[in-house]
Amino acid sequence: MSKKTYGKEFGFQTRAVHTGNDVDGETGAIKRPIVMANSYELPYDPSDLNWSGADKNIYTRNGGSNQRYLEEKLASLSGAELSQGDDCVVLGSGVSALAGLFFSLLKSGDHVVFSSVTYIAVYRLLNELFNKKFNVETTIVDTSDLAAVRKAVRPNTRLIHIETPGNPAITISDIRAIAAIAHEQGALLSVDNTFASPYNQRPLELGADFSVESLTKYINGHGDSMGGAIIGKKEQLDQIRSQAQINLGGVISPFNAWLIMRGSVTLPLRMRQHNENALKAAEYLEGIPSVRFVAYPGLKSHRGHQVAASQMSPGYGGVLSFGLKADHDTHNRFVSHLRVITSAVSLGHDESLIVFLGEKDERQYLYPPEFHDGFFRFSLGIEDPEDIIGDIDQALRKTGLL
């Protein structure tokens, strides 16, 4: 832990700059260095060491200092307090965080409820691997419908896992209400908070037991390294750390932890621009007759707008989805005319990214009907909003849609 501590008396931006950093004891450098060594010198008699422990520097898969610095910062930004029994585990990717959470919490005979709109790996892990191979019962529910969540919960429900806003249909689920439903039944609630980032939404403060982040997205923010994090109670995270990181091997590279630490300094500054750009682009798209629908929780027309407004602040994130009144190939032609916005997967990067999700997604039956005919997931970068909107405008014209 840093000698300098930055509690909640300091603002989000101050904590994004300072938490987890300290003066390096050896050189006096005011930035902590990257430690790339795999192994650490053993004590005179190592025979009492726990080779699977995370409490002592032994081997980087047990834990490294760059990882630990980042964990301090992410706990703080997520509204967790290390001194109050909270903790954070940083792993090699968002999916390793999700897999680590599921492998550590679930056993055969348990039941899991999860959102119909989630990152694809959640569906693969829970509905295929855990269900078919490990005998974990799963129920997929539209978690924006509280009555459906209540109905899905059973006495053996161990976990409710939601994603809000959900990838890719931007559905909104009520974290406070679902936390209450879970806790009434003795179940736990995990929330994938990747689309909002802790700048806009902090699930632990709304009653969730775990907040999961793909650091690959907004928290790193520059599209150049992968990581994942789980924030929650230390008691449960100790188990997740030993299973997911030490035994399953989902450790993050110290270099990536360092890059994410650096990227995260500007999280609040970048998020303000992402929020602004996404709202402006959503409003622009809503006014275009050849746009079939726009899904962005910041729009009053979004069916989850009120719930989003009650749990997201100051903004609604940088991702929206939209569809065109056009056939399959016209969607691809539109993308081929873009010059500022790049056609690539991922989101939360500095640059704007768009991906055409065609009609063949096997999970389409789980999405609202407007998502059945092919649509775009659009991650607004931090470019000038006029250039992003101008780029869409000129591409629509070249495609004959404006």
Ligand SMILES: *Cc1c(COP(=O)(O)O)cnc(C)c1O
């Ligand atoms: C990208 C993403 C993940 C997976 O994160 P990786 O770092 O790519 O493994 C999980 N959840 C959501 C919502 C995502 O967008």
